[in-house]
Amino acid sequence: MKSWVVSRYVxxxxxxxxxxxxxxxxxxxxxxxPEFLQNIQTLDPPAQTPLKAVLTGALRAQNLDEAGARARGQISALLRELSARDEFDWITDVAAPVALTITSELFGVKQPDLGWYVKLSDVIARRMDSGLLPERAVAGDHARKSLGALVDSWYEDDPKPGVFSTIRETASQLDVPPHYVHNTTGVMFNASYGTLFATVSNVALALIRHPEALESLRGADRELLDTATDELIRFEGPAQGTSRVATRRTVLRGTVVEPGQIVLALMASANRDPDQFDRPDELVLDRQPNKHLSFGWGAHGCLGVAFGRIAVRELVLCLTQSPPLELAGTPVRRATATVRSLDSLPVAFRR
Ligand code: HEM
Structure with a gap:
């Protein structure tokens, strides 16, 4: 990958x-x-700063607890419906529809066609591996443009109150290039869908593999549910790593890094660093403090942390209120390096 790789937490x-x-x-x-790739994720401060303020403001303007309660209602209704089936695929029947519904509702936009969006988002996720597999870049760029067309369609609609209408309102008063806001809106929608999709998948599998953890969460108080949610996100986060480029010559752990060289930070590895986390390979549901890097860190750290935690907590809560899930086949990991998720997870409720 022609990169330096760092894996220790510090x-x-x-x-x-x-x-x-x-x-x-x-x-x-x-x-x-290129212009179509200029957005909050690819720009640095100071250009990134007003975009960050708009998105943060748009999220703060939402009632996230209400959004969480809505998510809980949707997840539990879906699980009830699925409990009538002998077995089902957690990825297509739960993770994808839940992540898309929750995200579309948070944004206040019409939900895109599920099958179409699942494919689009998958191609975007695969593009993140283009340092490793350059051939993934072309399809990824094409998908980014389709995401841009989706955002255009929201501008033509009459949106409901939500993240999108707040972004549209506040950004119109800003002196930033309009394509920054347009691209960033799509990036945020997909950052929410993609990470929730992967986390809902990974967390379910972690709890199937650790039934004792799910058992000890049944009837748990809010504090334990919160720490357990964060611990599951540390243990099985969706983002394995992220890259940066050195702007000056520097020395990293005795290794000279020249300007223009890429440094890949492996957050998933950092999250299992024994110098930072006691018993790093165990699920410690009441772990505190838990300063994991699953939400990134610094200027490009996740803006959706609060909602991400709420959505995952609601999923965990719904799982504690259902019969235990068990594997009905072999889980298949998705062949992506940057994003950790699953292609299929055949499951059944234990009767
Ligand atoms: C459990 C759920 C989530 C996880 C684990 C997660 C993880 C991450 C990570 C690791 C990054 C940083 C990537 C990097 O530095 O390259 C990031 C960035 C971002 N996330 Fe999240 N995310 C989650 C949910 C969400 C949600 C729900 C939203 C929106 C509502 C969101 C919006 C964003 C945005 C806009 C960025 C880009 C920030 C920037 O580059 O300045 N995320 N997320």
């Missing part, structure tokens, strides 16, 4: 924290960035 956190030295925006080292 090193990953430092690379993500020091945006002056480790840039996201490759134009800072002379590379090109």
């Amino acid at each position: 090193d990953c956190r430092e690379v993500l924290r020091d945006n002056d030295l480790f840039a996201r925006d490759r134009r800072r080292v002379g590379a090109e960035l």
